[in-house]
Each structure stands twice: as C-alpha cells, then as structure tokens.
Amino acid sequence: MSSPSEVLQQNATAGVNLKAVTVTGGEQFSDNFFNKLLSPLLSSADLTVGQLNSRCQSALENLALTDCFDSVAAKVEPATQDPQSPLCLTAKFDLVPAKLAHTTVGSVYTPEGNQLMLNYINNNTFGNAELLQVSSLAGLVPESPVRLLNVLYKAPMVDTSLKLFADGFVSNANDARFQSEQQWVGSGTLGVEKLKLFRNFTTAFSAAISLVKRTTLRVSDGASDEIKTYAGDHFKESVLLSVACDRLTYLPASKNALPLNGFHWSLKNELTGLSNTSPEKFVKFESSLQLIKSVFKNSLTLDCQLAAGHIVNLTGSKTIHYHDKFYLDVLGSKTLGYPSLSETRFGGTSYVSGNLRLLSRLLFVDPAYPLRLYVDLNGGQVASDPAQLLSWRSGAALGLTYKVGSVAHCNVYYELPIAGRDRSGLGFNVALYGDY
Secondary structure, rough: OOHHHHHHHHOOOOOOEEEEEEEEEOOOOOOOHHHHHHHHHOOOOOOEEHHHHHHHHHHHHHHHHHOEEEEEEEEEEOEEEEEOOOOOOEEEEEEEOOOOOOEEEEEEEEEOOEEEEEEEOOOOOOOOEEEEEEEEEEEOOOOOOOOOEEEEEEEEEOOOOEEEEEEEEEEEEEEEEHOOEEEEEEEEEEEEEEEEEEEEEEEEEEEEEEEEEEEEEEEEOOOOOHHHHOOEEEEEEEEEEEEEEEEEEEOOOOOOEEEEEEEEEEEEEEEEOOOOOOOOOOEEEEEEEEEEEEEEOEEEEEEEEEEEEEEOOOOOOOOOOOOOOOOOOOOOOEEOOOOOEEEEEOOOEEEEEEEEEEEOOOOOOOOOOOEEEEEEEEEEEEOOOOHHOOOEEEEEEEEEEEEEEOOEEEEEEEEEEEEEEOOOEEEEEEEEEEEO
C-alpha cells in the first residue's frame, strides 16, 4: 500500500479536491491576513497536486518575509475524512511565532562620551504583519550632543513581499565642527518595497519620495562661506531608489550579528531637485559590497568590504549642502571630510573605501561562542575631485570583539595609521541593551 507522500508524487499532474486549509500558531493574526495570504489556495478549485504544492511554497515564502515567525512549515496530505479518495487533500500550515513586540533600552560607551537609546518594535501592529518601529537616541558627547527620533511604518499590500512604508525622522544636533551652534533636520519619506526570495539569495528593491528640511542656526562669525550659504532653512525634495542582494549566514549564538559566509551588495540612488524652484539639483550614487568566507569549522573568517559614492551636480552651483556630502572614518585618522588647515571645504562629492578584516577564535574558546580576535586593514579617501581619490589614507587595528544580536556589542582595539601621521592609540566601544 502506497504512503500518502507516494500517492502525491505519483499523481503530481492530477486534479485535486482541496477539502480544507488549516493554520496552527497564527492566533495573533487577523482573519483578513490569512485570507489574503492564502487566497491563491482558496480562490481556485482547479488545481493539480503540483500546483497545490507550489502555491503552498509561495505562501511559506510570504510568511517568512514578515519576520513574525521563528519557523514556518506546510504539508499537503490526503483528507482523513475520506481515506478512499486519496486526491481529496488538506493543506496544513504549522507556524511558530517569534516575539512580535519588544522594547529595547541601551547604552553605548565610547572614549568620546555616552549615548542612550530607546527603541520599540512591533512586527504585528494591527494583526496584519504591519511593522511599527520607533527609535530614539540621546548623544551625550560633550563636543557634539545629538538627539534624534525615527518612526518607521510598513504595511503589506497585495502580499507580504510588497510593502508600503512611511518613514519620519527628526534630529537636533550641536556639532561645533559645522561652525554653528545648532543643526536641525526633519524628513518624511513615502515609498514601496519589494522583496523576492531566490534559492541562494534575497533581493530587495525600494522606490520612495522624500521631503527634507534642514536648519542651521547661530552660525559662527568666522564660519566658512559654505556654512554661511546654508544658514537658516533649506528644503530638499528627492526620489530615492535602492536595490540590495543578500546571502549572509551568521554564527547562531550571535543572533544575526556575526556573519560567517556569503555576500551583501547594495546600490542607492538619489535624484534631488524635483521642482523648478529647488536651489540644488544633483544625482547621488552609492554602492557597497561585502564578501565573507569562513574556514576550519568557523575558526577563521575573512571579511572584505568595498564601498564607493559619487555626486553629480546638475546645476552651475559649486556647492552642495554639507549634510548631503560624504564623510569617512579611517583607522588611525580623524574623520575625513571635515576642514583642516589646508582645506576649507566640508565633505566631498566622491569617496572610496575598503576594509579587510581577518577574525579568529581565541585558543581554548569554542568557535560557536561569538568572541573573536581580529586584525583590520582599512583605507579610503573623500574628495571633491575624483582624481584626488588615489591619495588614500589607511590604517590598521588589532582588536577583540563580542557580538550578540541586540543584547551586547563590545569592541576593544588598538589603531595606528599606515599612510599619514594622524593618531594611534587604544579605542573601545561597549553597547549594552535590555530587551523587554
């Protein structure tokens, strides 16, 4: 006598009578959510066994894209109430929900000062897998205190792979490096995001429109002309396009914080100056690539990262708002892009950067534990003329890092310059979080 699975395999092209679709583990979600997600199964009576399996697999992919479940599974089997008719089938979905809502309180300690963070995330706000994320930060660094608030909302449209999102952001900073006492930024973004799962990687595409208001107050008397140009209020409207591909696997104990193998690639574009009255019109490109490979049972990991960006100015103006330009941190150097004795401009319209990191487990420490010794080689340059990018600044570091999801990230290192004579010394950052 054939088993149920053998019956299904032998009748892959035969028509079926779908008796029922059952879901376990979905009690926290609305009926409308499952009606929309399972509509390909419920709306058609003319299905073959192969089509039924395919649509169940598509439903599983849509469930996985919600980030609401620790695991999802489905199976198709003969209906128990009619054993004599093996092609009377039922589809059963077994879901294990993740923690859907949590609040995170954190503190980050660095030599420059302390930062406090309070975040709230709900992956099922109204019962339809809507994401609501509220993030706040208070930076207590004496030289550049900052306060910011970010609210992000995403809601599935046709299915969970297509989402409408709205993003609001407000920040108030007092960064003396910008030769003014206050820099205020407020922005609103509305767009759509499309996710697609392939066998070996995931892709994400987004398109959005954005409106930004920047205010620079109490500019210093001796400030550069560039800062004085943007004193007061300045508005920017933009179209934002981005695409990303991801295939990263992580050390399980790190809770998606320490990648072991795979790649991540992204491309971001911004077209600014949509109205005729816009003082600035430019196109901004930025791309990054990360390649990671682990060997010797994850005891040794090589992490290579490359990034580049460029701004094309579409007007006769030689200046672009200092917030839109590129700035870059390089080991053994101060942040590139801030004025020096030989340079009065802020930021750059082009940059390149690269980082090569070799991570190794410590002797007598289980490689499954998210503690790693690492060596970094890092370099890059920011410039207003692409030809100047060839004069790289570079540095190196030896450090020890520990990462566990959104719970802890501790990093202690010694950095020194390779090209340049800026600085060397011991650095650290310690981030501790409580998840409730």
